[in-house]
Structure formats: structure tokens, C-alpha cells
Amino acid sequence: MKAIGNNEIKLIAMDFDGTLTRHKSKLDDVCRRVLDELARRYDLLIVGASSCEWIFDQTDGYPVDIIGYYGMRFSSVKDGKFTVKRECFAPIDTQSVIRRVNSLRAELGFTSYAGETVRFYTTGIISFPVLGTKATEEERLWFDPDRTKRRDVYGAVRDAFRDYTVFIGGESSFDLVPRPYNKLHALNDYIETKKIEHSQVVYFGDAYGEGENDEHIYKSDIRFICVNDAGEFPELAKKLL
Ligand SMILES: [Mg+2]
Secondary structure: OOOOOHHHOOEEEEOOEOOOEOOOOOOOHHHHHHHHHHHHHOEEEEEOOOOHHHHHHHOOOOOOEEEEHHHOEEEEEEOOEEEEEEEOOOOOOHHHHHHHHHHHHHHHOOOOOOOOOOEEOOOOOEEEEOOOOOOOHHHHHHHOOOOHHHHHHHHHHHHHOOOEEEEEEOOOEEEEEEOOOOHHHHHHHHHHHOOOOHHHEEEEEOOOOOOOOOHHHHOOOOEEEEOOOHHHHHHHHHOOO
């Protein structure tokens, strides 16, 4: 990765959860002020794994372009008004997915679950909630806080779903995103329309390990700044001011 001067940067792209805020929290005032300062020099873009609407809400309506759903939805804000600009959809073979998830449950010992075995979303994204769709929040939070249980079996889930990119998502699930969508794919789309090169982008992310949602960008030639705790973002970002 080549070091670049701040005057060559055009776009600051940022993950949301774990990077700008702690999980499910609102954007705080310190972070908001840093974003305001960055916005005076650069274009800003949030690239999240959850929905653009949730992210927009968590920012209390910050005027920034958002890529959501692992790169399957694009939104922007104009005159304070949130607009979905583009949505991608992919078909789902529900029977094949349920069969493969249940076979993984048997193989990996995840046979006890509450509610449904799989959750389907209209985009074509699928969630494999290890504890089932009706597990309580407490159960989900206790299951795998450091993600090691899911990291241990990540290879088996990935191999069963080669037609998807498998992410370790949420508190206790795997998110299956139809190929070719992922954050890097979406970021490439975005910068192509803006005529921005990889070398003019800086990305901040916290989830750059195997199976995590910033991994594709981390492994690309885009300059990646690792945020290991959301509280670090303001200090790290000030180096670009
Ligand atoms: Mg994150």
C-alpha cells in the first residue's frame, strides 16, 4: 500500500457500527464535529452492513451518502431529505438454503434453536441465526461476544454457501450476501460514477478479519485505517485535517 498525501485524497469512506459508533449507538457530538471538519476538505461516505435507514437514524440525519446492506442499497440526503437512490435485489432458492442451513446445524451441533432456522430479506440477503429467529437479546449477546465460536466454524459455513459471501454478522448469526455484492464491490461502483481512483480514497473500518464485513476493502489497494475501538475514530481522523 502506497502512502498518499492528504492533498491527494478526495473521498473519506467509513464503516459505521464499531467505527463511528459503538454497536447500535447514536453518533456522538465529538464524532459529528470531526465529520463536519472532514466534510470541508473531502467527500464523505458511510459504508455499512445494516440498512441505510437505520444508519441515517443513528446519525440523527447527518447529510452524507450511505451505502447499506453490505453494498446492496445506496442512499443520499439532499436538503435534509433522505432518499434511497438505488437498491439491488437477488433471487433466493429458499428450499436449497433451508436444506443447507439444516445440514450445517446437524454437522456443527447447532440443532437447538428458537423460531425459524433462517431469516430471508427482500434484498436476497439471508441471515443464518445460530440460535434461531426467536432467541432473546440476552441469549444472543451471551452466545459469542468475541466471535470465536463463529470464527471456528466459519470455513464450514463458507464452503456450504459458495454462491454467497458469508459474513460473521450481528451478535450470533452469519449473514449470507449474494455474490457479487460486498462493500468493496459497492465502493468501486460509487467511486466509478464520481470519477475517483482507489488512490484518492481513505477507508476507516473495524471489521477487517476473515469473514468480517470490511475484509474485502482491507485486502484491496485502498488505504485502510484500522479502528480498533469506535472511540479512536476522532483522533485517527484528525491526522487527515
Ligand atoms: Mg463495523
